[in-house]
Amino acid sequence: MTKDESLTPLSDEREVRRASAPYQREFPYERDEEAQVARREFCRFLGFTSAAFFLSAVGFAAKSYWEAQRVPPFKPLRIEGAEDLQPGEALNFRYPTERDSAILVRAEDGNYYAYGQKCTHLSCPVYYERRHGRLECPCHEGAFDLKTGNVLYGPPPRPLDRIVLEVRGDGIWAVGREAGGGGRFGRLFVSDLSSERDGKCS
Structure with missing residues (x-):
């Protein structure tokens, strides 16, 4: 090992090794972007679920209210x-x-x-x-x-x-x-x- 090589920072060596890993060359991807996509999908799912529950509750309340107001055909x-x-x-x-x-x-x-x-x-x-x-x-x-x-x-x-x-x-x-x-x-x-x-x- 030469004098110049011995002065190479350890962190640089790790970056070189990481970049040259075979699986990364075959399947390059960005972890941050994948995490963001997953979070967006999860938030969208929560939004749809919450909206469904809300609409169901409103529909049930409205149905109960109108049924309570109806006058049954009682005999005079x-x-x-x-x-x-x-x-x-x-x-x-x-x-x-x-x-x-x-x-x-x-x-x-x-x-x-x-x-x-x-x-x-x-x-x-x-x-x-x-x-x-x-x-x-x-x-x-x-x-x-x-x-x-x-x-x-x-x-x-x-x-x-x-x-x-x-x-x-x-x-x-x-x-x-x-x-x-x-x-x-x-x-x-x-x-x-x-x-x-x-x-x-x-």
Whole structure:
């Protein structure tokens, strides 16, 4: 070994050996570029997967929401004794089935309001509190607005289910039931039952 050769840095010798390896001459590639491609593919896969899960969740939520708002074709029911109610009085009835309790209230202004009687918290039966003019739940001190069914205070998570009313020649009928919280309620405000003869209601 000459004097000049002995002064050659060890790192240079390794670079020369690495560059002259047979497999690198046959299959040259850049490791950094390959790693970048792999990372891009992985990120793309994650993006597609996340989008699929998101769209599935949105679709399921939308389907559940619209199904909750649909009014099943319940059989109309004449509410016995509704025409005898005085302002400030209420009566209980069953609708749309014998298992479903409901409450009809004639407010102080003469209008009628009907709701499913189960509190939307834990299904305790609500009652009409005349002094405050609202529907109250005795179990956990929840309260609902008489005219809208909306929650006034307490733990109930959504409004009461509303019973759709219709005035006919022989009295007041329940003709449907709609889930509370949908922003759309079938309702009928009645000031005077005598107006039913003219097919009018206020």
